[in-house]
Amino acid sequence: MLEKIDLSKTVSKEEYKEVLEKESARLGLLQRECKAAGIPVIVVFEGMGAAGKGVQINRLIQALDPRGFSVYASNKNNEEEQMRPFLWRYWTKTPAKGRIAIFDRSWYRKVQVDRFDKLTKKEELPGAFKDILSFEKQLSDDGTVIIKFFLYISKEEQKKRFKKLDSAKDTSWRVTEADWKRNKEYDKYLTINEEMLEKTDTEYAPWTIIEATDKDYAAMKIMNTVVSRLAYELDRKKKREAAVSSASVPFTGKYKNGVLSGVDLDKAYTKEVYKEKLGALQKKLEYLHGEIYRLRIPVILGFEGWDAGGKGGAIKRLTSHLDPRGYQVNPTASPNDIEKQHHYLWRFWNNVPKAGHIAIFDRTWYGRVMVERIEGFCTENEWKRAYQEINEMEEHMANFGAVVLKFWLHIDKDEQERRFKERMENPEKQWKITDEDWRNREKWDLYEEAVNEMLVRTSTTYAPWIVVEGNSKYYARVKVLKTVVEALEKKIEEVEKNRG
Numbered sequence: 001m002l003e004k005i006d007l008s009k010t011v012s013k014e015e016y017k018e019v020l021e022k023e024s025a026r027l028g029l030l031q032r033e034c035k036a037a038g039i040p041v042i043v044v045f046e047g048m049g050a051a052g053k054g055v056q057i058n059r060l061i062q063a064l065d066p067r068g069f070s071v072y073a074s075n076k077n078n079e080e081e082q083m084r085p086f087l088w089r090y091w092t093k094t095p096a097k098g099r100i101a102i103f104d105r106s107w108y109r110k111v112q113v114d115r116f117d118k119l120t121k122k123e124e125l126p127g128a129f130k131d132i133l134s135f136e137k138q139l140s141d142d143g144t145v146i147i148k149f150f151l152y153i154s155k156e157e158q159k160k161r162f163k164k165l166d167s168a169k170d171t172s173w174r175v176t177e178a179d180w181k182r183n184k185e186y187d188k189y190l191t192i193n194e195e196m197l198e199k200t201d202t203e204y205a206p207w208t209i210i211e212a213t214d215k216d217y218a219a220m221k222i223m224n225t226v227v228s229r230l231a232y233e234l235d236r237k238k239k240r241e242a243a244v245s246s247a248s249v250p251f252t253g254k255y256k257n258g259v260l261s262g263v264d265l266d267k268a269y270t271k272e273v274y275k276e277k278l279g280a281l282q283k284k285l286e287y288l289h290g291e292i293y294r295l296r297i298p299v300i301l302g303f304e305g306w307d308a309g310g311k312g313g314a315i316k317r318l319t320s321h322l323d324p325r326g327y328q329v330n331p332t333a334s335p336n337d338i339e340k341q342h343h344y345l346w347r348f349w350n351n352v353p354k355a356g357h358i359a360i361f362d363r364t365w366y367g368r369v370m371v372e373r374i375e376g377f378c379t380e381n382e383w384k385r386a387y388q389e390i391n392e393m394e395e396h397m398a399n400f401g402a403v404v405l406k407f408w409l410h411i412d413k414d415e416q417e418r419r420f421k422e423r424m425e426n427p428e429k430q431w432k433i434t435d436e437d438w439r440n441r442e443k444w445d446l447y448e449e450a451v452n453e454m455l456v457r458t459s460t461t462y463a464p465w466i467v468v469e470g471n472s473k474y475y476a477r478v479k480v481l482k483t484v485v486e487a488l489e490k491k492i493e494e495v496e497k498n499r500g
Contacts, residue, residue: 002194002209007154009211016216023223024063030230031064031100037237038097038341040144043226044106047151048193049179050161051212053104056151059219060226061102069100074109083296083354085400086110086128087135091349094139096341107132111196116182116189127399129199134392140204141385142343145233147226148205150197151212155186258452259467263410268472278317281481286321288488289358293326295495296355298402301484302364305409306447307437308419310470311362314409314480319360328353332363344368344378344386345393352397364406365390369454374446387457398462403491406463407480408455409470413444 011019034041043060045053057071072093081089087107095101105113110128114120120128136146153161162179165171182189201207208225212218269277292299301318303311319327330351339347345365353359368390373383394404411419420441423433440447459465466483470476 002152002190002197005152005209005211007152007157007211007213009217010214011217011220013216016220019220020223023220023227026227027063027223027230028065030227030234031068033234034100034145034230035068035098037234038143039230039233039237040095040097040139040342041100041230042095042139042144042146043100043102044108044146044148045102045104045151046106046108046112046149046193047210047212048153048158048190049182050158050165050175051151051153051210052215052218053151055215056149056210056212056219056222057102057104060222063223064100068098069102070095071102071104074103074105074107080354083356084298084352085396085402087131087396088349088352090135091346094144094343094346096338097143098341107135108196108200111199112193113178115192116185117178131392131396131399132200133202134389134396136200136202136205138345138389138392139343141389142382143237144343145229146205147229148207149210149222149225150193150207151210151218153212155183157213158183158186258449259455260410260448260452263467263469265410265412265415265469265471267469267475269474269478271474274474274478277478278481281478281485282317282321284485285318285481285488288485288492289322289326291492292358292403292488293356295492296401297488297491297495298353298355298397298400299358299488300353300361300397300402300404301358302361302366302404302406303409304364304366304370304406305468305470306411306416307440308416308423308432309409309411310473310476311407311409313473314407314468314477315360315362317477318481318484322358326356327358327360329360329362332361332367344372345389349393353402355401365393366406366454366458369458370447370450373450374443387454390458391460391463394458394460394463401495403487404463405483405487406459406465407468407483408451408465409468409476411470413441415471416441 045057047053061069061071070093074089077086077089090103090107093101110120111125111132115125140146162175162183166175197207197209208221210218210221303315305311315329319329328351335344335347348361348365351359351361368378368386369383372378378386398404420433420437423429455465455467466479468476468479
């Protein structure tokens with residue numbers, strides 16, 4: 001495909017200056033309009049070595065207000081990045097609403113440079129492409145404009161530029177042995193890039209090929225593409241907002257008699273049995289915590305459940321024998337002002353654990369399909385597509401080697417009322433009960449339907465839901481610990497076996 005592109009395209013200095021001056025003014029205006037409209041923008045620069053990515057980024061940003069953009073250079077993963085799923089470093093850099101993020105190389109390194117260098121194994125490629133498409137689709141669906149450029153030059157032009165850089169003392173460091181190797185095997189590397197372009201050119205995040213032999217022509221085409229795309233997206237958003245319906249979210253009752261209706265809440269342990277089982281499981285967890293650190297296995301545990309369902313108590317017993325340097329409990333409240341400016345998953349990606357560590361979430365990303373759905377904090381389209389977005393996020397983490405478990409602590413309505421009243425009557429526990437807890441109780445049936453649908457749609461082999469019978473706190477705590485112990489033992493055995 002790329003070999004058919006005409007790389008001889010040029011532009012006169014006069015035309016370039018005239019077009020650049022006009023388009024720069026438009027781009028500055030569009031940046032301000034995107035900020036006012038709350039549209040986040042990502043601009044990706046990929047391409048052949050020495051094609052001029054740095055030069056073109058510098059020319060583009062001259063028209064922008066520097067307070068409204070960030071530029072990120074994506075080199076090899078550092079130690080911190082190597083210990084997390086490969087998309088973590090990019091999710092955490094996604095722009096807030098109204099800001100622009102420019103990437104000098106990006107997540108495509110995984111299926112491009114790393115593939116050429118054999119750091120990405122052949123069997124990893126399908127999953128990597130799937131993860132990239134999912135990443136871009138989720139951002140696009142949430143309103144992010146993604147503009148991707150591939151800067152293309154010929155083998156001969158690349159060699160000429162490498163020699164020029166190599167000949168000067170102050171630029172020779174920019175040309176590495178890896179660069180020369182890719183030039184020597186130019187056709188092989190080109191084929192890798194062509195496959196990347198073909199597999200990831202989508203309607204929501206299309207590639208624009210930039211003929212980069214003439215740097216002025218390349219800059220003019222890049223500027224024109226960005227201006228045209230932003231103008232289009234601003235107009236599209238205005239039309240979309242004008243057509244938005246204020247219709248309420250329908251509840252069909254489809255999941256009314258779902259998973260929760262079959263839970264046996266009579267399961268219980270005596271205090272003596274509880275203490276015996278709890279002590280044994282906590283000792284096992286203490287040992288397993290050291291093993292997952294040794295084997296660099298990340299663990300993600302999510303806790304959801306009814307108000308007063310026992311999440312805090314279960315988490316306290318779970319962590320009591322763990323090394324505090326190796327786990328983090330992340331309580332999830334309503335998103336703050338900064339978090340509201342990002343994709344709803346952004347704040348959870350910021351707390352993905354390093355390999356060998358445990359992240360515990362007291363309430364999770366599932367708020368999107370429960371409280372946000374019920375209370376109207378997101379649109380119907382947003383919570384409906386969230387099931388797939390969440391499954392894809394959890395799959396990406398599991399593919400990295402993480403143990404992902406989600407617990408729903410289930411109690412019945414009478415038990416909840418009893419616990420609410422107990423908290424109100426106990427001065428030491430009154431802080432745990434709020435007016436909002438009582439208000440949520442009035443919407444029990446709506447929440448039950450939403451939870452049933454959530455359990456059905458997002459319980460997977462790689463990130464299962466465990467419904468915990470919670471009327472007996474003793475039984476619930478033991479079940480949580482037993483489930484975690486068994487999952488860690490299974491994962492450790494699997495990792496040890498694969499290592500031979």
